[in-house]
Amino acid sequence: EQEKQIHKQEAENEHWEAEKKKPKINDFMVGTSVSDTLTPCLSQYAIHKLKSFEYVELWYLSPDGVIHGIQFIP
Numbered sequence: 758e759q760e761k762q763i764h765k766q767e768a769e770n771e772h773w774e775a776e777k778k779k780p781k782i783n784d785f786m787v788g789t790s791v792s793d794t795l796t797p798c799l800s801q802y803a804i805h806k807l808k809s810f811e812y813v814e815l816w817y818l819s820p821d822g823v824i825h826g827i828q829f830i831p
Contacts, residue, residue, distance in 0.1 A: 798823070799817065799822075802817070803818065803822070
């Protein structure tokens with residue numbers, strides 16, 4: 758009898774520990790609309806140049822350059 762309770766308590770503790778390790782999902786608001794367009798992003802080339810404080814031609818930051826960068830996303 759006592760062994761069953763100890764075994765049950767250990768199983769509950771293991772379950773609780775497993776639940777604590779699971780990633781938490783953020784709550785969402787019902788009725789919130791989601792956009793149907795993607796926000797354009799810079800090409801990896803331009804991002805790398807900016808992060809390393811190197812010269813980037815202004816074209817890469819223009820709408821045409823952003824569209825060009827989107828076309829080459831794998």
